[in-house]
Amino acid sequence: xxxxxxxxxxxxxxxxxxxxxxxxxxxxxxxxxxxxxxxxxxxxxxxxxxxxxxxxxxxxxxxxxxxxxxxxxxxxxxxxxxxxxxxxxxxxxxxxxxxxxxxxxxxxxxxxxxxxxxxxxxxxxxxxxxxxxxxxxxxxxxxxxxxxxxxxxxxxxxxxxxxxxxxxxxxxxxxxxxxxxxxxxxxxxxxxxxxxxxxxxxxxxxxxxxxxxxxxxxxxxxxxxxxxxxxxxxxxxxxxxxxxxxxxxxxxxxxxxxxxxxxxxxxxxxxxxxxxxxxxxxxxxxxxxxxxxxxxxxxxxxxxxxxxxxxxxxxxxxxxxxxxxxxxxxxxxxxxxxxxxxxxxxxxxxxxxxxxxxxxxxxxxxxxxxx
Ligand code: CP
Numbered sequence: 300x301x302x303x304x305x306x307x308x309x310x311x312x313x314x315x316x317x318x319x320x321x322x323x324x325x326x327x328x329x330x331x332x333x334x335x336x337x338x339x340x341x342x343x344x345x346x347x348x349x350x351x352x353x354x355x356x357x358x359x360x361x362x363x364x365x366x367x368x369x370x371x372x373x374x375x376x377x378x379x380x381x382x383x384x385x386x387x388x389x390x391x392x393x394x395x396x397x398x399x400x401x402x403x404x405x406x407x408x409x410x411x412x413x414x415x416x417x418x419x420x421x422x423x424x425x426x427x428x429x430x431x432x433x434x435x436x437x438x439x440x441x442x443x444x445x446x447x448x449x450x451x452x453x454x455x456x457x458x459x460x461x462x463x464x465x466x467x468x469x470x471x472x473x474x475x476x477x478x479x480x481x482x483x484x485x486x487x488x489x490x491x492x493x494x495x496x497x498x499x500x501x502x503x504x505x506x507x508x509x510x511x512x513x514x515x516x517x518x519x520x521x522x523x524x525x526x527x528x529x530x531x532x533x534x535x536x537x538x539x540x541x542x543x544x545x546x547x548x549x550x551x552x553x554x555x556x557x558x559x560x561x562x563x564x565x566x567x568x569x570x571x572x573x574x575x576x577x578x579x580x581x582x583x584x585x586x587x588x589x590x591x592x593x594x595x596x597x598x599x600x601x602x603x604x605x606x607x608x609x610x611x612x613x614x615x616x617x618x619x620x621x622x623x624x625x626x627x628x629x630x631x632x633x634x635x636x637x638x639x640x641x642x643x644x645x646x647x648x649x650x651x652x653x654x655x656x657x658x659x660x661x662x663x664x665x666x667x668x669x670x
């Protein structure tokens with residue numbers, strides 16, 4: 300939501316009072332004597348899609364055309380294979396801030412390694428060890444980082460939409476490292492790179508039919524998963540069929556309307572039989588907001604076990620964005636088994652994030668003080 304719209308939402312009182320047709324004596328007196336006040340009955344026009352303001356930002360996978368996805372995949376491969384002593388000249392001494400309001404192992408570390416691998420200086424600001432604890436807002440924290448010379452901000456936040464607000468406030472390139480229950484675009488890109496490496500080796504230039512004939516089953520707590528959402532927004536654009544699987548508590552029926560190429564199969568075994576890829580999700584206990592779940596019943600229906608995998612999907616790739624909870628959504632044997640590409644996903648994260656950070660800083664006009 301833009302500032303303009305936000306201002307409208309918090310300032311409608313005079314217009315609302317007038318629209319009731321009931322004017323108090325005080326207000327009529329004031330209206331007769333006060334200079335005319337400009338009131339917006341409707342918000343002033345704004346661009347239909349103002350975001351992203353900065354061409355280097357990555358807020359949503361929807362920001363990326365398939366051509367842009369192809370470019371990122373190609374750059375990821377090139378940067379991964381470049382001599383580190385050459386690679387670290389690419390963003391030498393550029394400044395990248397990591398702003399994390401939620402815990403992270405994979406995303407934070409890989410973004411940091413990616414930026415440093417390109418020669419950038421990085422700094423980490425965490426909500427647990429910064430003035431955020433004292434009440435400093437996201438906007439003020441972002442503006443402070445910018446004043447300190449940050450040229451791009453990598454943001455993880457527990458509120459959906461936070462990266463859009465940060466980008467609007469700072470106009471710096473903002474990279475969404477996961478916002479609430481909304482999106483995790485770089486996770487979807489690294490998941491795509493992992494899938495391509497196994498099912499379409501050598502392909503980096505993707506098109507609308509690159510994944511035709513591939514069914515990706517996403518199983519578990521889909522309702523709370525930003526990873527599921529970004530994959531649902533990306534994979535069908537390449538022709539994949541995304542099959543969602545889980546109990547109604549974690550997978551409302553309306554999820555089928557999320558987009559083309561997406562359907563629901565509640566029977567996990569039936570879903571597995573159709574799958575070339577099975578992506579398991581953790582139950583996000585931190586977002587359950589009082590919801591109760593019968594774990595034994597959940598495991599009986601949706602845990603990925605070695606027996607289930609051998610019986611129904613003996614050659615499917617097993618993926619998981621992490622962190623995995625061994626013994627809950629999947630067994631330790633499956634996590635460590637030959638079909639698991641979970642640690643490959645982690646490795647692909649560094650290459651993808653190098654490409655995304657490079658893209659963020661490609662436009663020199665984003666340098667601090669010039670934007
Ligand atoms: N996949 C993922 O986002 O993991 P982290 O929370 O450890 O960053």
